[in-house]
Amino acid sequence: MILRKVLVAAWVLFLTMHAFGQPGTLTGTVNDEQGKTLIGASVTLSTAVSSQITDQKGVFTFTNLAAGSYTLRVTHVGYTEYTENIQFNGQQTELTIQLSSQSNILEGATVVGKSETQQVREQAIRAVVVDTRAVAEQPTTLAELMNRSPGIRIRQSGGLGNAVDVSINGFQGNAVQYFRDGIPLEYLGGGFGINNVPINLLERAEVYKGVVPVSLGGDALGGAVNLVTRKHIGSMLDISYEAASFNTHIANLSAYHHAENGWFAGIDAFYNYSDNDYNANVEVVNENxxxxxxxVRLFHNGYSHYFVEAYTGMGNAKWTDELRFSIAHYGIDRESQHPALMTSPYGALIMHNKGWIPSLRYRKAIGSFVVDQFVSYSNIDRSRVDTVRGTYNWYGDFTPSTGIGESPRPSLSDINFDNFISRTNVAYTISGSHKLDANVVYNHNRRIGSDPYGLRFAGTDIDILSKEAIYAKTITGISWESKWLNERLVNQLSAKFFRFKTRGINGFMANGTDLDDYTTSENNNWGIGNAMKYTLGDHHLLRASFELTSRLPRENELFGDNDTRAPNFDLEPERSFNLNLGYRYQASQLSAEIGAFYRKTKGMIMLIPVQPPFAQYQNLDSIRGYGVDIDVSYHIGELLQLNANATWQDNRMVDIADGLHKWIEGTRLRNTPYFFANVGAVANVNGVLASNDRLKPYVHWNFIREFYLNHIPRDAEPSGFLGLFGNAKIPVTNIVPNQHLLSAGFNYFLANQPVSLGFEVKNIADSKLYDYYKIQRPGRSFHVKINYHLTKKR
Amino acid sequence: MKKQFLRAATAIVTAAALFTSCTKDDPAPDQDSDTKYVLITLSDRVSGSKAGYISAFDEMPSGTISNATAGSLEGQGMGGWRTYGNHIYKMFRTADYATGIEKINVAKDGTVTAGQFISSKDPAEAAKYFGTGNFVIQDDNLGYYWDAAEPYKIQKFNPATMANTGSMDFEEKVKEMEISEVSFAAIGQKFLAIKNGKLFANLTYAKNTESQIGFFDDFYTDVYIAVIDLASGSWEKRIKIENTGSIAYINENHMYDFDDNGDLYIVTQGTHASGLGGKSKIARIKANEADVDKTWEMNFADFRAEDNGKFVNVFAKNGRLIVTLNTETLAGGPNGNINSADIWEFYSVDIDNPTQYNKIEGVPVGTNPGAAMLASEVDGKVFLRGSSINSGNGYYLYDFATNSAELAFSVNVGGAVSGFHKIEVQ
Incomplete structure (x- = not known):
């Protein structure tokens, strides 16, 4: 119902905006010297007429323009300003404008004229930038895009919408943190994340490998992902719809209007649905x-998810650069087809997650200070429903039984989370070469709920969920960015302070529990880091960084759940030392980057079986690792772009204390890929069916080297170069074999229309793909996407 | 000249043939032994799926060995095994830790592989309860097991072909004691033993409605065992071990043993709701009897009056029982000592004097054996499983005369030893 309303509103908005196309219109396209369209160029006619910004096709449009003389002025960062006097006679007129790149860059100065995305790529703290905007028309997911990036593996347990885990330099799970526009993503309760947000809503994704910037305010150990939402200027409407195999439908709507008085409003919404009923290889019981x-075709693997965020505010006013109030609402229904492994099917178990998230953001530059304040209170409800009396087989046949629930844990839970988050960022520019940045994130989380079939405190009928559990953490950071040697050297020194506090009842079944005895636990820690970039010349830069940091225990690790994870209020933060080195070459045709890392992580928080069937998070192992990744991109004129990257990492267990398991010392980190590579090609062909249309065919191949789910002795690992060839010297049963993923597709941009089409075949070879513990991923699938994008710039 | 050339050529070809036939990778069939010493180790500390290794050795291991070799089987469910003659079976599948019965195959070249697997008839239903795959073997072609999908039945299987061959339904008899307060009832979930043509199967009457249903949650204050006549497949009677709880457990360590004279000794873990002991005992059914011997029992309280522990295994031979007993008060929970600390110490008890516990010297005080049997009989000798966190990991040869043991071999790669057995490859 909500989706329908959103679509109706979008259609009305679309019609309204379409009506702007009247006679007396001056339109134009802005290109660079190679004829490539320039997005975001500023186009002005005179002070009496609102300026325009070129859209994704480099097009600007002035409507209802009176006849007369105008001075056309076109500017774009990195390009020489273009000025021309034109005589407009009131008839529809089309212009083509070519900008010349600035060549007079001063020696020793930071290269200017770069897009924000490019600037992020070249900052002192290395970030792999996934340019979602550049491929927004493709029927692809953010996870797939990130998997094509060096040093990053996204692992998804199943089809669309299933949980993902990002592995960065071997860090994974809670060691990697997620942000949206710099705010820790937890406040959105799972309604907006890597596994579900359409790429159309994003400007880019920044993946930090190593030092995590202070401005992100996280306690990540060595990896962070910042999802940067789409920047809007003027008024725009963006609609996309994707239909794909397995009854998959993904719709996206984004509308924005910015009035001349600074007031703005907009809405971002998406709807994901998939039956995820792909074929899977399972085992069924025969008569013996x-x-x-x-x-079999999976029959209870569906996923439905809507997310709507409406916002309004004021920008560019005397008292604010941006005041934005937004309210987001989402709902997720997810069927569960099987337990952790695909050993037996479920046919009715379902999980629900919904939430309301109002938030407020205020930004203002006052002299040399820039203040950025964000606050949000979210209310999240999660529920797991497993009440069916009976079981299903893999063919979907139901066998009734007397017991409640088809899983070992029957449930009708209703768990409520109250979450408050405040993020304060203050930047102070001391001079052109020195800048201070301070950041404070405070997060307060409260859990309370009920489950008539859930665990009870030992010897009572009191629901464990009925007792309040509170988790609060504060992460404070300060950084000093300084530029030296004519800005060839950029240094960023940072320090962080971590603190958390919890309050709850240690309700593990084996403990004698005083139900009025709340346990309080708290911990403080410091972290320090430094990142350095040295520009060798116009095309070369070197980077080096280190960080000693902490990762605080998460609330679920401290509190456990109402299932088989026992609480542990004695958990301490993980500590990690990370060292990163990098070199980047950037020229017009070729860009290349090589990065290397070293890490030593102590007291990793791991899930340990304690008393069957319970497991508990404990500080256990230490990891030492190093690795290297290489990323190369080459342009053959405007026609073809080739990309390739490879990542090799060697993360191994160290400091095994007990003699019984001493042999594990030096073995690889389990269940973690150690080599993966990508090769891709994107072509750009103009004038395929019409003079101004455009076709962008592409192909991507991804390879993941086999890896092991259990420890195998180091001397039994494959002996080939870096372990890249051959097989383990012992027959390993619990192995994820070599995997190849080949996908290809194209985008077609209609001539002079705000419409583009995308088509993609994923997993063309129908290869067997796995992620978590051999959970099978979808086979070959077909995807079609249509995009409509309309922009009216002021 | 031609002759010399021919001779030289012949010599080269012969030499080449000899060398190529002796490449390192070629198996040497004449060196393969029919006798294998098979070892299983548990390497997992963190996942709970009991990862580990099984290896086969041509000769009796000695010194320090690795249990992760070129012919090893790596996989899950490596906490222990049950053996029958030259055959080895596990209750958890190597590939994915599914519960059932898996046969382990050993080839003449020493390669160990996971063989056929008997699954629950309804794996989803079986996953709700522990115990599927609890089995006992009567002869080469007939065994019995429990399947949680049919809790009132005892399943039959062929241990050679590893196929289910039918079942015996005792629903009516089991339900005679299944009053409304009982949350779950079953026959054979935790204890199945065969003696003199009788099958002894425990009767579960559980209180729990959530996790670990049927474990440490006995509804009745006595442990009940059904006696089934195997010739007719009929229910014979119900017997009981009084004033205790928690007979045996649900993994390969079946917690009972037969003495040389045929007497059957059965472990009960006691009455504590979290499995921490109290009233734990070992009961006896004499060789020619089909009821619990009221005149004999072994109580943990006789070992330590505080009664703060339990029996977790038993090995019977020559009128003597060998057990491991906790040196400290058992503590459960995440930081408890029950599973993670070196507190389990070897003792022997002469059957004629069941209150006298004699400490066995020479074996390290170790961790809870879990699914592992505490001893193995190989080549007519008794080897004790000694596995501690820092004081040793291997098998120790037991000397009945001195009631002591000395290290036979230790294992440095592959994890905690959890089974040792000798077979003749079929």
Whole structure:
């Protein structure tokens, strides 16, 4: 219902905006010297007429323009300003304008004229930038895009919408943190994340490998992902719809209007639906009670998710650069087809997650200070429903039984989370070469709920969920960015302070529990880091950084759940020392980057079986690792772009204390890929069916080297170069084999229309793909996407 | 000249043939032994799926060995095994830790592989309860097991072909004691033993409605065992071990053993709701009897009056029982000593004097054996499983005369030893 309303509103808005196309219109396209369209160029006619910004096709449009003489002025960062006097006669007129790149860059100065995305790529703290805007028309997901980036592996347990885990330099799980526009993503309760947000809503994704900038305010150990939402100027409407195999539908709507008085309003919404009913290889029981292989279509693997965020505010006013109030609402329904492994099917178990998230953001530059304040209170409800009396087989046949629930944990839970988050960022520019940045993030989380079938405190009928659990953490950071040697050297020194405090009842079944005895736990820690960039010349830069940092225990690790994870209020933060080195070459045709890392992580928080069937998070192992990744991009004129990257990492267990398991010392980190590579090609062909249309075919190949789910002795690892060839010297059963993923597609941009089409075949070879513990991923699938983008710039 | 050339050529070809036939990778069939010493180790500390290794050795291991070799089987469910003659079975599948019965195959070249697997008839239903795959073997072609999907039945299987061959339904008999307060009832979930043509199967009457249903949650204050006549497949009677709880457990360590004379000794873990002991005992059914021997029992309270522990295994031979007993008060929970600390010490008890516990010297005080049997009989000798966090990991040869043991071999790669057995490859 909500989706329908949103679509109706979008249609009305679309019609309204379409009506702007009247006679007396001056339109134009802005290109660079190679004929490539320039997005975001500023186009002005005179002070009496609102300026325009070129859209994704480099097009600007002035409507209802009176006849007369005008001075046309076109500017774009990195290009020489273009000025021309024109005589407009009131008839529809089309112009083509070419800008020349600035060549008079001063020796020793930071290269100017770069897009924000490019600037992020070249900052002192290395970030891999996934340019979602550049591929927004493709029927692809953010996870797939990130998987094509060096040093990053996104692992997804199943099809669309299933949980993802980002592995960065071997850090994964809670060691990697997620942000949206610099705000820790937890406040959105899962309604907006890597596994579900359409790329159309994003400007880019920044993946930090190593030092995490102070401005992100996180306690990540060595990896962070910042999702940067789409920047809007003027008024725009963006609609996309994707239909794909497995009854998959993804719709996206984004509308924005910015009035001349600074007032703005907009809405971002998306809807994801998939049956995820792809074929899977399972085993079924025969008449001898033996298991025999069968290929079945998954029947209870669906996913439905809507997200709507409406916002309004004021920009560019005397008292504010931006005051933005938004309210987001989402709902997720997810069917669960199987437990952690695909050993047996579920046919009715379902999980719900919904939330309301109002938030307020205020930004203002006052002299040399810039203040950026964000606050949000969110109310999230999660529920797991497993009440069916009986079980299903892999063919979907139901067998009734008397017990409640088809899983070992029957449930009808209703868990409520109150979450408050405040992020304060103050930047102070001391001079052109020195800048201070301070950041404070405070997060307060409260959990309370009920489950008539859930665990009870030992010897009572009191629901564990009925007792309040509170988690609060504060992360404070300060950084000093300084530029030296004519800005060839940029240095960023940072320090962070971490603190958390919890309050709850240690309700593990084996403990004698005083139900009025709340346990309080708290911990403080410091971190320090430094990142340095040295520009060798116009095309070369070197980077080096280190960070000693902490990762605070998460609330679920401290509190456990109402299931088989026992609480542990004695958990301490993980500590990690990370060292990163990098070199980047950037020229017009070729860009290349090589990065290397070293890490030593102590007291990793791991889930340990304690008393069957319970497990508990404990500080256990230490990891030492190093690795290297290489990323190369080459342009062959305007026609073809080739990309390739490879990542090799060697993360190993160290400091094994007990003699019984001393042999594990030096073995690889389990369940973690250690080599993966990508090769891709994107072509750009103009004038395919019409003079101004454009076709962008592309192909991507991804390879992941086999890896092991259990420890195998180091001397039994494949002996080939860097372990890249051959097989382990012992027959390993618990192995994720070599995997190849080949996908290809194209985008077609209609001539002079705000419409583009995308088509993609994923996993063309129908290869068997796995992520978590051999959970099978979808086979070959077909995707079609249509995009409509309309922009009216002031 | 031609002759010399021919001779030289012949010599070269012969030499080449000899060398190429002796490449390192070629198996040497004449060196393969029919006798294998098979070892299983548990390497997992963190996942709970009991990752580990099984290896086969041509000769009796000695010194310090690795259990992760070129012919090893790596996988899950490596906490222990049950053996029958030359055959080895696990209750958890190597590939994915599914519960059932898996046969382990050992080839003449020493390669160990996971063989056929008997699954629950309804794996989803079986996943709700522990115990599927608890089995006992009567002969080469007939065994019995429990499947949580049919809790009132005892399943039959062929241990050679590893196929289910039918079942015996005792629903009516089991339900005689299944009053409304009982949350779950079953036959054979935790204890199955065969003696003199009788199958002894525990009767579960559980209180729990959530996790670990049927474990440490006995509804009744006595442990009940059904006696089934195997010839007719009929229910014979119900017997009981009084004033205790928690007979045996649900993994490969079946917690009972037969003495040389055929007497059956059965472990009960006691009555504590979290499995921390109290009233734990070992009961006996004499060789020619089909009821619990009221005149004999072994109580943990006789070892330590505080009764703060339990029996977790038993090995019977020559009128003597060998057990491991906790040296400290058992503590559960995440930081408890029950599973993670070196507190389990070897003792022997002469059957004629069940209150006298004699400490066995020479074996390290170790961790809870869990699914592992505490001893193995190989080549007519008894080897004790000694596995501690820092004081040793291997098998120790037991000397009945001195009631002591000395290290036979230790294992440095592959994890905690959890089973040792000798087979003749079939």
């Amino acid at each position: 009670a033996n298991l025999e292989p069968a290929t």
